[in-house]
Amino acid sequence: MTQDSRLLLDVRDLTVRFPTSDGVVQAVSNVSFTLSRGETLGVVGESGSGKSVSNLAIMGLLNRNRANIAGEVEFNGRDLLTLPPNELRHIRGKDIAMVFQDPFACLHPMYRVGDQIAEAVLAHSNEGKDHARKRAVEMLGHVGIPNAKARARDYPHQYSGGMRQRAMIAMALVHNPSILIADEPTTALDVTVQAQILELIEEVKREFDIGVILVTHDLGVVAETANSVMVMYAGRVMEYGPAAQIFAQPQHPYAWGLLDSMPTIERRLSSLVPIEGSPPSLLNPPTGCPFHPRCVYQFAPCATERPPLVAPVPEAHPDACHLPWEKKVELGAKRAVAAIVGEDAA
Amino acid sequence: MSTPNGAPTEPAVADAEFGSADNLVELEHLTKRFQVRQGVFARGKSEVHAVEDVSLTVRRGETLGIVGESGCGKSTTARLILRLLDPTSGAIRFEGQDISRLSQRQLRPLRREMQMIFQDPYSSLNPRKTVGQIVGSPFVIHGERRAKTRVQELLETVGLSPEHYNRYPHEFSGGQRQRIGVARALALSPKLIICDEPVSALDVSIQAQVLNLLRNLQRDFNLTYVFISHDLSVIRQIADRIAVMYLGHVVELGESESIYESPKHPYTAALLSAVPRATTGHRERIMLTGDVPSPIAPPPACIFHTRCPRFHQGHCDVDAPPLRELEPGHAAACHYPLEKWPMTDDEIRQAEGALRADKPSLEGATQEA
Numbered sequence: 184m185t186q187d188s189r190l191l192l193d194v195r196d197l198t199v200r201f202p203t204s205d206g207v208v209q210a211v212s213n214v215s216f217t218l219s220r221g222e223t224l225g226v227v228g229e230s231g232s233g234k235s236v237s238n239l240a241i242m243g244l245l246n247r248n249r250a251n252i253a254g255e256v257e258f259n260g261r262d263l264l265t266l267p268p269n270e271l272r273h274i275r276g277k278d279i280a281m282v283f284q285d286p287f288a289c290l291h292p293m294y295r296v297g298d299q300i301a302e303a304v305l306a307h308s309n310e311g312k313d314h315a316r317k318r319a320v321e322m323l324g325h326v327g328i329p330n331a332k333a334r335a336r337d338y339p340h341q342y343s344g345g346m347r348q349r350a351m352i353a354m355a356l357v358h359n360p361s362i363l364i365a366d367e368p369t370t371a372l373d374v375t376v377q378a379q380i381l382e383l384i385e386e387v388k389r390e391f392d393i394g395v396i397l398v399t400h401d402l403g404v405v406a407e408t409a410n411s412v413m414v415m416y417a418g419r420v421m422e423y424g425p426a427a428q429i430f431a432q433p434q435h436p437y438a439w440g441l442l443d444s445m446p447t448i449e450r451r452l453s454s455l456v457p458i459e460g461s462p463p464s465l466l467n468p469p470t471g472c473p474f475h476p477r478c479v480y481q482f483a484p485c486a487t488e489r490p491p492l493v494a495p496v497p498e499a500h501p502d503a504c505h506l507p508w509e510k511k512v513e514l515g516a517k518r519a520v521a522a523i524v525g526e527d528a529a
Numbered sequence: 530m531s532t533p534n535g536a537p538t539e540p541a542v543a544d545a546e547f548g549s550a551d552n553l554v555e556l557e558h559l560t561k562r563f564q565v566r567q568g569v570f571a572r573g574k575s576e577v578h579a580v581e582d583v584s585l586t587v588r589r590g591e592t593l594g595i596v597g598e599s600g601c602g603k604s605t606t607a608r609l610i611l612r613l614l615d616p617t618s619g620a621i622r623f624e625g626q627d628i629s630r631l632s633q634r635q636l637r638p639l640r641r642e643m644q645m646i647f648q649d650p651y652s653s654l655n656p657r658k659t660v661g662q663i664v665g666s667p668f669v670i671h672g673e674r675r676a677k678t679r680v681q682e683l684l685e686t687v688g689l690s691p692e693h694y695n696r697y698p699h700e701f702s703g704g705q706r707q708r709i710g711v712a713r714a715l716a717l718s719p720k721l722i723i724c725d726e727p728v729s730a731l732d733v734s735i736q737a738q739v740l741n742l743l744r745n746l747q748r749d750f751n752l753t754y755v756f757i758s759h760d761l762s763v764i765r766q767i768a769d770r771i772a773v774m775y776l777g778h779v780v781e782l783g784e785s786e787s788i789y790e791s792p793k794h795p796y797t798a799a800l801l802s803a804v805p806r807a808t809t810g811h812r813e814r815i816m817l818t819g820d821v822p823s824p825i826a827p828p829p830a831c832i833f834h835t836r837c838p839r840f841h842q843g844h845c846d847v848d849a850p851p852l853r854e855l856e857p858g859h860a861a862a863c864h865y866p867l868e869k870w871p872m873t874d875d876e877i878r879q880a881e882g883a884l885r886a887d888k889p890s891l892e893g894a895t896q897e898a
Contacts (some may be wrong), residue, residue, distance in 0.1 A: 229733065382816070406806060455737035455766065
């Protein structure tokens with residue numbers, strides 16, 4: 184165990200398998216990362232890359248009868264994966280809280296918003312109902328719901344999408360958790376509302392000194408909010424490092440592909456460079472590097488040998504790619520040049 | 530045809546070259562209101578102002594992007610152009626012909642000229658029909674023979690294989706399904722294709738494939754697109770001209786480059802600054818407070834004044850700004866358009882060189898503080 188007192192979560196070799204009648208779905212394979220206080224970890228990947236499943240596994244929200252989970256998730260010196268369900272229940276929702284994508288589906292339509300938040304308070308405390316209600320109003324005000332005392336008596340349908348997501352964040356924060364897991368928290372929202380919610384999460388993180396795991400498919404959201412980034416593909420980590428480095432010098436061909444295929448608001452590109460093909464089935468993922476069938480740079484070992492997630496040179500961040508470091512530097516430089524040429528052409 | 534209450538009667542500016550042979554579609558003072566019932570036992574009646582007094586043109590061979598947040602009326606506008614909805618008032622002209630009052634029967638020959646690509650490639654394809662039947666159905670409806678070879682050619686055109694003819698939609702990925710939708714839209718060689726959020730349900734790597742396909746098809750078949758999206762990065766990539774909508778109104782209209790490089794309307798500026806970017810570096814962000822007002826009771830005068838950082842009491846809430854041309858090919862509906870871009874928060878608030886109307890009409894009490 185590391186001595187770093189700010190370390191909150193240490194995930195090692197997290198692996199999730201779902202046995203189905205068609206075969207075993209290899210949803211998450213050997214995912215390792217850490218989260219410290221004050222850190223926002225951005226987890227990016229396309230649909231089916233395992234980003235949500237790994238978080239559900241950490242939260243203990245996967246049915247253990249249906250999912251085989253291996254690895255270690257260390258939180259406060261304890262492995263969450265081996266905790267008995269009732270002990271895990273004391274941690275989940277209290278020390279680790281989660282905000283989901285769809286604020287429309289997460290609130291019960293027939294209960295008042297304030298009462299639903301009060302219920303979350305009562306789930307982990309012995310205080311009375313009055314205290315819980317007060318706490319709910321206090322938290323609603325805290326996340327920027329104007330006139331919180333009156334709005335706490337509203338039903339969810341009286342709230343807009345952005346307000347519902349604020350209410351969900353308020354609910355997640357009632358017990359001062361140390362980790363907030365936000366799974367696509369802004370995907371269902373409009374851009375101007377998205378900006379407000381991202382700002383709120385950032386404020387909350389600073390104020391309560393917590394760690395945030397932000398799961399998203401939007402690289403722009405990650406670039407603006409995350410300190411560190413984990414790029415996932417087909418259930419595996421392709422690249423993991425500080426956000427500034429990943430965006431300035433991405434090392435994995437998949438990360439290059441993602442960045443190059445993304446339209447940018449800053450200029451009109453002469454053409455987008457898509458990643459050809461589509462993501463693999465997790466029932467029988469490709470051997471070797473899972474990205475090799477779509478990779479333009481694949482060579483001899485890619486199809487057979489799985490590249491480990493290691494830093495190619497000490498000053499670089501870890502990636503899972505067989506390409507020699509010099510080649511990555513050379514291709515990375517070419518990408519940068521191509522971007523500038525594209526700018527001129529536009 | 531009655532003009533809706535309070536709609537300006539002056540001719541639409543900026544896009545006013547109505548009647549030009551270059552225009553494929555012309556919308557003039559187009560308005561759509563939906564009746565809704567409210568209250569106990571649905572006794573109260575009110576109207577949703579979905580599209581209010583929209584005037585614009587779509588030129589042949591161009592891509593007109595319509596952007597805005599949910600509920601701004603962009604999809605309703607698209608459905609009105611296709612006459613999938615009947616307008617409350619105003620005119621829709623397709624190739625110079627007013628189609629706003631045609632019956633469904635009279636519209637049928639025109640239907641082959643305009644097609645639509647939908648957002649969700651999962652729900653827009655019938656799961657019980659083969660790809661051949663789906664792409665071939667326009668031929669059947671319009672009584673054309675020899676569909677099979679044409680369908681196979683179409684499948685090749687959109688990057689699928691002719692052997693996919695007998696497969697079912699569930700055998701395809703999201704991106705491939707969207708290609709099937711594109712092939713179906715292309716079947717009758719239409720002049721106009723309305724793309725309603727065609728890449729929003731796709732992952733980025735696939736999104737780029739479909740955007741490139743749409744662009745190549747436009748070049749090869751001389752297509753005109755109306756491209757609806759909430760994603761400003763996608764719109765920048767594909768659109769030649771852009772209409773920015775807010776609460777049913779077009780608030781800014783112009784050449785794409787001009788709008789992205791120097792937005793004039795504070796709402797457009799707020800939208801642009803809210804988009805997260807993958808490039809590092811700090812920039813000013815205009816934070817809008819509150820939520821979009823209800824389209825059942827839209828704010829009086831300028832519809833954006835309740836959230837606008839440049840709001841001037843006694844002007845913006847009294848006088849509705851018309852959509853007027855501020856630069857050649859770039860119009861905005863604002864009394865205090867932005868002087869430059871980017872701007873800091875303070876600069877936005879200090880609107881000076883205001884384009885004040887001739888008469889600062891202050892009569893009539895302000896309704897919303």
